[in-house]
Every structure is written in C-alpha cells, then in structure tokens.
Amino acid sequence: MKNTIIKYMLTLFIASMGLISILAWNDAVKLLFEIIYPISKDGLLLRFIYAIIVTIITIIFTAILTSLTYKKK
Structure with missing residues (x-):
C-alpha cells in the first residue's frame, strides 16, 4: 500500500515537473519566434x-x- 502511494506521488511529481519544463520551453520558443518574426x-x-x-x-x-x-x- 505504501509503495503504491509513493509510486503515484512520484508519477505526479514527474508529470508536474514535466509541465513546468514544457511551459518554460514554450516561453523560450515563443520569444525566439517573435524575435525572428516581429x-x-x-x-x-x-x-x-x-x-x-x-x-x-x-x-x-x-x-x-x-x-x-x-x-x-
């Protein structure tokens, strides 16, 4: 039971960090796109x-x- 909870918490943590990373890359790529095409x-x-x-x-x-x-x- 405890291992299952830890697995789910780890999965949620990884997914949330992935979302944060994706949003950071999204901002960087959008800025690059706006610099190339004002x-x-x-x-x-x-x-x-x-x-x-x-x-x-x-x-x-x-x-x-x-x-x-x-x-x-």
Whole structure:
C-alpha cells in the first residue's frame, strides 16, 4: 500500500515537473519566434502558425514514443 502511494506521488511529481519544463520551453520558443518574426499586423497569423508547428511536432514525437513503447512489449 505504501509503495503504491509513493509510486503515484512520484508519477505526479514527474508529470508536474514535466509541465513546468514544457511551459518554460514554450516561453523560450515563443520569444525566439517573435524575435525572428516581429509581431506586426500579422501577429495573430504568426501565433496560429506557431501553434500549428508545435502541434505537428507534438504529434510526431507522441507517435514515435508510442511506437517505441509498444515495440518493446
């Protein structure tokens, strides 16, 4: 019982630290994107392009990691 609670707490801790890390990277990449493409009247369009790029990268990495995980089993 105690081991199970510790496992769940560790999983939650790792997930929360991962979220914090992701948010930090998100801010860094957004700033880089704004430096490369300064916000003008097309700022909204650039934010959508950024969101699409991040979504595509996330889907690709999720698919790769999922396939690697299930190949090992």
